[in-house]
Amino acid sequence: MGSPHPPADRVYSESHEWHKLDGDVLTLGLTHFAVEQLTDVTYAEMKPVGTKIRPGDPIGEVESVKATSDVYCAAGGEVTEVNAAVKEDPSLLNSDPYGKGWLVKVRVSDRAGLSGCMDAAKYETTFKH
Amino acid sequence: MLRTPLYQSHVEWGGKMVDFAGWEMPILYQRPGGGGGIHDEHHQVRTSGGVFDVSHMGRVKVSGRHARRFLERLCTRKISDMQGGQCRYSLVCHERGGILDDVIVYRMDEDEFLVVVNASNRAKLLAHFERVRAAGELVVKIDDQTESTAMVALQGPKVMELIGKVSREVPTLKRYRFTVKNLLILKLVVSRTGYTGEDGVEVILPAASVGMVMKMLLKDVDLKAADAELKPAGLGARDTLRLEAGMPLYGHELTEETDALSTGLDFAISLDKDQGEWAETFVGMDALRRIRESGGPARKLVGLAIEGKRTARQGMEVVSGSETVGVITSGCLSPTLGRAIAMGYVRAGNSGVGSVMQVGTGRPGAELTATVVPLPFYKAK
Numbered sequence: 001m002g003s004p005h006p007p008a009d010r011v012y013s014e015s016h017e018w019h020k021l022d023g024d025v026l027t028l029g030l031t032h033f034a035v036e037q038l039t040d041v042t043y044a045e046m047k048p049v050g051t052k053i054r055p056g057d058p059i060g061e062v063e064s065v066k067a068t069s070d071v072y073c074a075a076g077g078e079v080t081e082v083n084a085a086v087k088e089d090p091s092l093l094n095s096d097p098y099g100k101g102w103l104v105k106v107r108v109s110d111r112a113g114l115s116g117c118m119d120a121a122k123y124e125t126t127f128k129h
Numbered sequence: 130m131l132r133t134p135l136y137q138s139h140v141e142w143g144g145k146m147v148d149f150a151g152w153e154m155p156i157l158y159q160r161p162g163g164g165g166g167i168h169d170e171h172h173q174v175r176t177s178g179g180v181f182d183v184s185h186m187g188r189v190k191v192s193g194r195h196a197r198r199f200l201e202r203l204c205t206r207k208i209s210d211m212q213g214g215q216c217r218y219s220l221v222c223h224e225r226g227g228i229l230d231d232v233i234v235y236r237m238d239e240d241e242f243l244v245v246v247n248a249s250n251r252a253k254l255l256a257h258f259e260r261v262r263a264a265g266e267l268v269v270k271i272d273d274q275t276e277s278t279a280m281v282a283l284q285g286p287k288v289m290e291l292i293g294k295v296s297r298e299v300p301t302l303k304r305y306r307f308t309v310k311n312l313l314i315l316k317l318v319v320s321r322t323g324y325t326g327e328d329g330v331e332v333i334l335p336a337a338s339v340g341m342v343m344k345m346l347l348k349d350v351d352l353k354a355a356d357a358e359l360k361p362a363g364l365g366a367r368d369t370l371r372l373e374a375g376m377p378l379y380g381h382e383l384t385e386e387t388d389a390l391s392t393g394l395d396f397a398i399s400l401d402k403d404q405g406e407w408a409e410t411f412v413g414m415d416a417l418r419r420i421r422e423s424g425g426p427a428r429k430l431v432g433l434a435i436e437g438k439r440t441a442r443q444g445m446e447v448v449s450g451s452e453t454v455g456v457i458t459s460g461c462l463s464p465t466l467g468r469a470i471a472m473g474y475v476r477a478g479n480s481g482v483g484s485v486m487q488v489g490t491g492r493p494g495a496e497l498t499a500t501v502v503p504l505p506f507y508k509a510k
Binding site: 036039040042043045063066068091095 | 145156157164166167168365368369438439440442461462490
């Protein structure tokens with residue numbers, strides 16, 4: 001189980017995705033706050049590798065015992081990898097949302113949307129449990 | 130919002146509290162250092178034991194000279210032939226045969242009963258009780274004891290053995306039987322009932338003694354220990370457990386728009402209650418008879434096995450070919466079976482076991498394939 005605190009090395013959207021940029025490759029996942037609201041995650045399906053997305057587009061869906069939710073990506077680009085471990089065991093989202101529970105990687109071509117995201121401190125104060 | 134007498138315990142156990150029918154209830158418990166959650170609690174109940182606070186359920190004492198007659202008029206099931214110490218599941222309908230609630234009736238004495246009703250229906254049922262009482266000019270006292278009592282369910286394969294350490298009698302109870310334990314000024318009603326598909330008991334007790342009674346019942350069990358035989362379980366697990374066990378839930382399978390016969394709960398509906406000894410007509414009986422006489426209900430409640438791991442949710446349409454033939458009422462990824470299950474109403478012609486249909490998820494191309502399977506999905510060994 002990772003720490004519930006949002007790591008400082010990434011930015012956060014109001015719809016509770018974290019975006020971690022490494023060169024032009026973005027890794028995306030859901031925040032601890034989001035998975036707590038969802039309760040036990042039972043299913044995750046991301047857009048397949050090669051899918052082109054625009055900033056703010058849905059990039060997949062997650063389902064929990066309680067609800068089905070879209071997952072959005074603040075940046076635009078192309079899906080390059082989907083986390084197969086999460087597909088196999090969606091509970092990784094609950095146990096390690098900032099680590100092993102990452103959802104998808106995107107080669108970013110439009111990063112404008114990322115500047116509208118929050119840093120970790122802002123996200124944590126906005127969505128304090 | 131209302132709080133049960135166990136509220137402080139929920140907080141101490143890490144309960145994630147939500148509004149349920151006006152009550153602040155735990156949907157799940159978070160364990161210190163992470164872990165826990167709905168699926169863990171579900172498995173805990175299936176393999177060992179769980180403790181549920183069900184104090185939000187309504188508990189209404191019905192007593193007096195006409196108590197029996199009053200309940201015969203309310204309940205779809207025969208009440209008069211119940212023995213003392215027996216509980217019985219029944220539906221309560223309105224005049225058109227739609228379902229107002231599903232209840233458990235406890236026969237405490239000749240002229241004294243306890244009716245356990247759904248939290249979300251308590252106010253509505255109390256008003257209905259009063260109307261039926263007044264219409265029949267019945268001598269009956271209706272006493273809502275919900276907030277002066279608590280109710281706790283202990284469920285799971287190890288529960289009866291644990292209870293056996295504090296009571297020799299309780300493990301000898303048959304299903305749907307109860308015993309009343311008088312301890313000094315304290316009265317406990319312990320019934321071998323539940324809503325999980327596992328063996329276990331439900332205990333009704335005075336609100337003020339809940340701490341003491343929990344200590345007594347649980348004796349050596351530390352609910353917070355990682356390897357405890359009994360652990361707290363929340364409403365989330367309660368829902369997935371009851372769904373695997375094929376048990377209907379009010380607001381999902383049972384509604385005012387659902388006629389009682391469509392549920393297939395035939396054991397709980399006696400359309401001949403106006404015959405023989407203690408003959409009475411229950412509210413909704415004539416409407417239900419007309420449905421039965423005109424060939425039975427148009428749709429039926431079925432269990433559905435869903436292909437894949439996506440969840441079919443309440444309100445999703447069930448489609449056969451290009452026709453909408455039904456609707457999903459509940460669905461989940463079954464933690465025990467590892468596959469998606471659902472319940473729903475489908476046209477009688479599509480309700481046979483093996484019948485294959487599609488479930489519309491609201492997203493084109495993402496339809497789910499559903500096959501009718503017998504209920505329950507899960508049966509305890």
